[in-house]
Amino acid sequence: MSTAGRHGRHTVVTGGAGFVGSHLCTTLLDQGYSVTCVDDYCTGSAANVAHLVDRPGFTVRRADVTKGLDITERMEMVFHLASPASPMDYLRLPVHTLETGSLGTRNALALAQRHGARFLLASTSEVYGNPLQHPQSENYWGNVNPVGPRSVYDEAKRFAEALTAAMASARGVNTAIVRLFNTYGPRMRSHDGRAVPTFVRQALAGQPLTVTGDGSQTRSLTYVDDTVEGILAMAHSDLAGPVNIGSDVEFTMAELADVIIELTSSRSHIEFVERPTDDPAVRRPDITLARGKLRWEPRTPVREGLERTITWFREHPEA
Helix, strand or coil: CCHHHHHCCEEEEECCCCHHHHHHHHHHHHCCCEEEEEECCCCCCHHHHCCCCCCCCEEEEECCHHHCCCCCCCCCEEEECCCCCCHHHHHHCHHHHHHHHHHHHHHHHHHHHHHCCEEEEEEEHHHHECCCCCCECCCCCCECCCCCCCHHHHHHHHHHHHHHHHHHHHHCCCEEEEEECCEECCCCCCCCCCHHHHHHHHHHCCCCEEEECCCCCEEECEEHHHHHHHHHHHHCCCCCCCEEECCCCEEEHHHHHHHHHHHHCCCCCEEEECCCCCCCCCCCECCHHHHHHHCCCCCCCHHHHHHHHHHHHHHCCCC
């Protein structure tokens, strides 16, 4: 029996065993959808969806989206989240990152086209590069180094957006683009190189928190449940986007480190280390469009979200 036949409306989530993807799969199942999770586990993990494998309507396919998607069950939506997303991962997998953003996006779009499904691309705030506009609105074109070390991710997502827009205009595919800003929460990998899991891991171990540069660079943090709600609000809308999904509460990295030391009751201190090449100086979305058109905004205060995340890392030291 097909996945869709077992459990109602069918969706496909590429990158479904990743951090954000696994939370999206869970929420879709909770809302009565059947879900086919596609992942090659290059950065995702079977452990992220282990709690879902026995749920009716959930199917996992281990597959590389760059090689094609041959899913035959009728589907209502395709969520394309597949991509290495942390600097540590995309610097380790530069060509695969570019191919996932190009070939993988083409294959996911073709799948949606064959089934007349709505296609949602999870793009990123990294398309803005090291921004000269602050906060960043959707009409800002960005300041990206096309041959820098971060370009494999930045340009993969910029191409994915261009291809998605072209498939909508030239082929009539029903598409949507969201630009996700820094998301955090349970199921992040402690060694993936991003600030929140790195600081939490170091604080719980009593190690120095390694803040890059002088710590004045900023990020805007969105708890994963809020990010998933934003993705779904966009999927159920008639907007094409792009639409920013993120928090407009901005932290310096030094401030974030201090908060995590406090919440973990750690005796760690901050240690300043060399700042990576092309590391953005500021990052904060203008979410006027999401508030007005999607009636969405993040609801989880940063301290509350960090407390939940710290609790999860305490309970899952193997992460």
